[in-house]
Amino acid sequence: MKKDGMKRIHLFLLLVVTAVFIWSAIKPASYLTWMLEVSPAVVGLIIVIAAYNKFRFTTLSYVIMAILAIIMFVGGHYIYSKVPLFDWIKDAYDLKRNHYDRFGHLLKGLFAIVLREILLRKTRLTKGPWLFTIVISMSLAIAALYEIIEWLASKIPKGGKTTKDFLGTQGDIWDTQWDMLCCLLGSIVALWIFSKLHNRLLQKEGIKE
Template identity: 45%
Template sequence: MKYISVLLIAFAITFLWSIINPKEGFTCFLEIIPAIIGFLILVFTYNRFRFTNFTYTLILIHCIILFIGGHYTYAEVPFFDYIREIFHQSRNNYDKVGHFMQGFVPSMIIRELFVRKNVIANQSFFNFIIVSICLAISAAYEWIEWWVSISTGEGGDAFLGTQGYVWDTQSDMLFATIGAIVALLLFSKVQDNQLIKI
């Protein structure tokens, strides 16, 4: 419980920081709302289903990435402007970190649910189904970005954050897919070790 309290404090601090003088208020709202919705779901389901500390930590990291993107907008995160200049990149690539985590973290959430609830009997399809779900989540998010952009004009353009890159949508989904695969390859055993303790 102490560890969860630390995570909650970190969540609250970074959330409050993100909403104080953000670059664009409406864009900030759009970027951080998934973290708020996720937080509320976790709070309301906490007594019925508690994830491992490992999974909660990953969720917090993902939320912080969303909060940073919301505060600055994904196209203008200062550190990634610096990286762009150093490596002569054509755009601020912070959004790719966000989309990588959009696959990475959900894959661990889904995997823990699948293992603990014994959702899939045939383990040979386990990772394929998890990656497929993560790709579906990413595609659905791209639909939301598209809809917001055409509905709201300039505010939506900042939310979309393509920065003139014609293949932005496709590369976002690729990064989410890579994130899911990397998480499953590198952290399945770590998660299993935590699951044993439950």
């Protein structure tokens, strides 16, 4: 794929993410909760855009970043525990909770491909068991860090409904463990399914491993 073609795809992804972000910011369920939920994605996107000319990821990595950003923007707009489609699924299948957060954490496992790319390009690691192990460990560490941030937010004095919505445990005392497990499983599946495609794109898009 020519560089101009890749740039057009990357620009399209950015426009889609920007459109969803604008929609997300219009009358969210709670502006404070919205800010807490979307800020990691916004900061990440700013860093990726600023570094675009110096460190350009594969299109696969940009697609993954776009998907994850959209997931966070949708969750921030409605609040994760109240996303309409998953409320419908909850009612239709008589589930005990809205599972959008579980779905989101599972998809966050896709970020393992982005981590894989950074390690392949910026360290001496090569493809193999050690790369797989370190990527999985990093992915799980990020998931754990996010849960710690949520816990710290819950300790804010007079946080009230905002911190409760941000935590989104929905009464499940094992919510933190479930979230980390979903991310772990998502990372393993992502590496299993997309590693070969990722390798081809690294070569096809002219990126040295």
